[in-house]
Amino acid sequence: MTLKVLVIGAGGVGVLTAYSLFHRAKCEVSLVVRSDYEKAVQDGYEIDSCDYGQIHNWKPHHLYRSIEEASASGQFFDYLVVTTKNIPDGPSPVRKFIEPVLKSCFENWDPKTGKSLNVFLVQNGIDIELEIIDLLKADHLCSDGVHGPKVTLLSGVQMIGSTKIGNCQILHKGQDYLIMGAFDPKDTLAISKVAEFKDLYWNEGKNHFELDENVKWSRWRKLVYNATINPLTAIVGLDFTRTLLFGFDGSTEFGILRPAMKEILAIAKSDGHIIPEEVMDYMIDCDRTMVYKPSMMVDVEKTQLMELEVILGNPLKVAAQNKVPCPNLTLLYNIGKIIQGRTKEKIGMITFNEKTGNLE
Amino acid sequence: MTLKVLVIGAGGVGVLTAYSLFHRAKCEVSLVVRSDYEKAVQDGYEIDSCDYGQIHNWKPHHLYRSIEEASASGQFFDYLVVTTKNIPDGPSPVRKFIEPVLKSCFENWDPKTGKSLNVFLVQNGIDIELEIIDLLKADHLCSDGVHGPKVTLLSGVQMIGSTKIGNCQILHKGQDYLIMGAFDPKDTLAISKVAEFKDLYWNEGKNHFELDENVKWSRWRKLVYNATINPLTAIVGLDFTRTLLFGFDGSTEFGILRPAMKEILAIAKSDGHIIPEEVMDYMIDCDRTMVYKPSMMVDVEKTQLMELEVILGNPLKVAAQNKVPCPNLTLLYNIGKIIQGRTKEKIGMITFNEKTGNLE
Incomplete structure (x- = not known):
């Protein structure tokens, strides 16, 4: 059958x-x-x-x-x-x-x-x-x-x-x-x-x-990419290669992505999952010159909502429970929420009143 | 005369x-x-x-x-x-x-x-x-x-x-x-x-x-607004009121802006200038429902370069000299640089080769 x-x-x-x-x-x-x-x-x-x-x-x-x-x-x-x-x-x-x-x-x-x-x-x-x-x-x-x-x-x-x-x-x-x-x-x-x-x-x-x-380990591993490169490209509205290069002096890689990735490794560890540091190199190097648009960036470009809560919100809940400091992921998440709100207004999920300066 | x-x-x-x-x-x-x-x-x-x-x-x-x-x-x-x-x-x-x-x-x-x-x-x-x-x-x-x-x-x-x-x-x-x-x-x-x-x-x-x-004090004071609200609205491409509201749950104000403003206060202090904490309230409250587009946001909207270096780059140089930790300002600056690079490509200051994945 x-x-x-x-x-x-x-x-x-x-x-x-x-x-x-x-x-x-x-x-x-x-x-x-x-x-x-x-x-x-x-x-x-x-x-x-x-x-x-x-x-x-x-x-x-x-x-x-x-x-x-x-x-x-x-x-x-x-x-x-x-x-x-x-x-x-x-x-x-x-x-x-x-x-x-x-x-x-x-x-x-x-x-x-x-x-x-x-x-x-x-x-x-x-x-x-x-x-x-x-x-x-x-x-x-x-x-x-x-x-x-x-x-x-x-x-x-x-x-x-x-x-x-x-x-x-x-x-x-x-x-x-x-x-x-x-x-x-x-x-x-x-x-x-x-x-x-x-x-x-x-x-x-x-x-x-x-x-x-150990599928949860694999989910944490994928978040090394998805909770960092994905929201960042969505925020700046560029493919990954441009996002890397336009920071100049390596600041995108060493000032944003690697610090944020280390935070994912730390949260995963607090949840019992050890992700090796080499995963960070792999995630950055695999798309370095591929001129690829990650899913969240495409979502923003197409005026679609992003998977922000399951990709960044949920890991940060685990971080809060386990008291893992995550300044970079937190800021990416908080900026991502504003971008998500921008899309929500565009697709009519929320209505902003310009006269009162408030949501209706 | x-x-x-x-x-x-x-x-x-x-x-x-x-x-x-x-x-x-x-x-x-x-x-x-x-x-x-x-x-x-x-x-x-x-x-x-x-x-x-x-x-x-x-x-x-x-x-x-x-x-x-x-x-x-x-x-x-x-x-x-x-x-x-x-x-x-x-x-x-x-x-x-x-x-x-x-x-x-x-x-x-x-x-x-x-x-x-x-x-x-x-x-x-x-x-x-x-x-x-x-x-x-x-x-x-x-x-x-x-x-x-x-x-x-x-x-x-x-x-x-x-x-x-x-x-x-x-x-x-x-x-x-x-x-x-x-x-x-x-x-x-x-x-x-x-x-x-x-x-x-x-x-x-x-x-x-x-x-x-003491004009330098006044410059630090103005940076409480300009190094925080200004680049954030430029990054998300929204007026200040939407930027505040679209984070929901106060996360824009309490998760991004106030932490970043506190960092400006700390750098100013390391440079010998005491800015009172109430300035943060003033800067946020004065435009809260004004639906105002800060200058950097307008620059990005008009495909013009932002004053990123004098507003965020220079304070972070002082922070580095005086060893003041600034995770939020650093991330805003690093993201801002990518947005600036995006504008530089649009106005022809830099050229990105899609085939090689490199700047020319």
Whole structure:
């Protein structure tokens, strides 16, 4: 029986994830596309990928206009792969939009299959799993309050220089490097599902897949990049190479990024995770002359909200609990919040009254 | 004999300064206008001023297209009032552009008058006088290497919410508060010239003039605003009120501005100047709901260079000498430098090669 995977989110990461599964051809791939739906159905995707080459007019097995439409399709999905932005302060927090498809999977679950429902979060940040665990605990997902599939929670981080540069146009510049593990390292069912997903996803010689026994460590590691380079480029509105060079005298690297990265290392350490200092060199050197626009910078450029809370807000909560001083991250976060507010005004989430000088 | 004043710089501050002198009607006012020259000659200025009301089609006694043109006019100016931006890293540093008019004043000086040449810097920042002192020491200003007027160096800071909002259009929202003193508090000639200038400038009941026996203290005081609110609004690209509100939870004020302001107080203290903590409240409260765009923010918006070096670079040099830790100011400065680099690319001062990922 063919395994069914629903990929939620059709940005640079989501489309590449769906394509990698499709290319491997071991499962049925469904993709939730919102703004690009019409064009995706008609023409498919144009993908310029360093892993897979030039791909024209590509479509997954199924396209859905919304999560509600995917939920209403009457299917049980073996895997829900969440690749959307994770923005708790935005209009569409993960917990809210994943609830309907979880419910429909519970409804459409056939006990005879003995299948588990596997939720895989391929998203940035730290402590993003907690709200899903809360949601899964809720009894209301089972129609009878008792029966339902076992649920596993899988967590992944992806280093992938992939960006949606236009309507159904994806530019993928850095090898897809997916690190995946069970959120609970003691959950043997979840661990077996990670192995199963590897078989569905890994295209040898193309993308890179790594089983991860300590996925939280990997999340902290990725934050070395994401909590520093990502918000800084968003604040200054420049690609990473310009951001590095325009400081002159190395002040961007040695006056901002490395001090901020050291703070991430210190918070991670306070949380029990040792990230080696060499990771800082790697994160800076890998994109040094790549003229790459990190995701938050692209968000600001496109007047979209950034994943500021899960990437910078949550680490700073851990820092506050563990009393780790973080002057650089704190300032980047506080400036980032103002930039986020600027976007919130532009997209109409908040209204500023010029006459009173106050928010309405 | 009528005193002649040359105002150099026709931005929000320069035009208001020239107008205040003109309104007092005790001297002959010349103004160097660059980009707005044609319109200024033809239509004059439109000024919307909280001190002077609505002023239409105003012109000073003389308009010059450039400093060279003012220099070539064959006059001796009693006062050179420099109100331009002070940008040592830009294409037109003060030392460079003031040299020709200093030379012409030396040439056109009549020993029989016994007049002094008085250079008045109404500019932001700290330690901006040093390069002018160097220049005045140079023998080449006197044609015969011996004779020439005595030169005084006057220094002023101005709190004035005045902005050029269009071609020859000035919007002036906060009362002109000029604080002026001799750069060298022991120079009695300079002190007498400050008193003379007060008589030329002060329009009782309109603008405010304050004699200053410790002008460096006043410069540090103004930096409480200029080294914090000014660069922050430039970085986030918002007026001050939005910058304050969009951080939410008071994080702009208590997480960025007050910590940075405390650092300015600490550097000033290390330089021998005690600024009271209440100044921080004043600086934040005076513009809290004014929806005012500080000068650096306007510079970035207009793709102009900011006075970053004299406002943030120079204080941080003092901090480094005196070993005052300034994490917040340092980060604001380092981010500000990247924003300045962004402008430098836009105006063609630097060229970035996208293919090599390097500056050319």
